[in-house]
Amino acid sequence: MKTWMPSSLGRAATGQWGFFALVTALTAAAMVISMRESDLSSAAAISHLIAVSVRFSVPWLYLAFSASAIAVLWPGPASRWLLQHRRIIGLCYAAGMAWQLLFILWLVLAHREWYLEMQYSPYALAEEIPGYILLGAMTLTSFARGRRLLSPAHWRTLHTVGIYFLWGESWSTYWFEIYDLNDVQWTDTVYYWLGLLAWLLRLAAWSRQRERKQPHGITITTLA
Numbered sequence: 001m002k003t004w005m006p007s008s009l010g011r012a013a014t015g016q017w018g019f020f021a022l023v024t025a026l027t028a029a030a031m032v033i034s035m036r037e038s039d040l041s042s043a044a045a046i047s048h049l050i051a052v053s054v055r056f057s058v059p060w061l062y063l064a065f066s067a068s069a070i071a072v073l074w075p076g077p078a079s080r081w082l083l084q085h086r087r088i089i090g091l092c093y094a095a096g097m098a099w100q101l102l103f104i105l106w107l108v109l110a111h112r113e114w115y116l117e118m119q120y121s122p123y124a125l126a127e128e129i130p131g132y133i134l135l136g137a138m139t140l141t142s143f144a145r146g147r148r149l150l151s152p153a154h155w156r157t158l159h160t161v162g163i164y165f166l167w168g169e170s171w172s173t174y175w176f177e178i179y180d181l182n183d184v185q186w187t188d189t190v191y192y193w194l195g196l197l198a199w200l201l202r203l204a205a206w207s208r209q210r211e212r213k214q215p216h217g218i219t220i221t222t223l224a
Contacts, residue, residue: 057096069205171195
């Protein structure tokens with residue numbers, strides 16, 4: 001069936017979904033390899049897979065969070081490409097977090113006693129449950145049909161609140177790992193500083209736009 005969409009828009013959409021397919025395929029391959037190398041009957045191994053899945057997901061969140069700031073600070077083809085693809089980048093994060101949810105449910109259902117003894121935390125649940133609710137709503141409303149469920153103002157509020165909450169949830173997790181625990185992995189330190197850098201980029205972009213005295217502030221990066 002022929003489409004009315006101009007060929008340039010069609011190629012752009014195809015390219016975006018091709019990028020998404022590539023990222024999700026590579027993530028899936030990495031997770032399958034990690035699973036093959038793990039003792040899946042062990043609760044500790046499943047817990048480790050939760051951490052691995054997050055490591056593949058969080059960089060996409062940081063990119064989505066800082067995309068509009070990068071476009072303000074360093075305008076050009078690269079930052080424009082990043083800004084145009086921020087929805088797909090956000091969806092790459094959502095797809096990666098689906099692996100985390102899978103392993104969390106696996107751990108809770110298959111090793112409930114171990115989970116309650118070793119990992120259960122009401123404070124963590126207070127962050128994780130709203131985070132998954134927001135991520136699910138943001139993912140749904142990143143598509144045209146889902147977006148029509150909300151008014152433009154409500155859609156923007158959802159994605160603004162959601163992207164800041166998800167960034168804060170991820171970054172604070174690494175802050176806690178570094179400052180409150182003894183077993184600190186090098187990835188914890190790297191992701192802590194990358195998350196802080198993402199925030200500083202937004203702060204610098206906001207300051208840049210204030211200096212220019214533009215009538216509108218920085219465009220909030222969303223998953224759409």
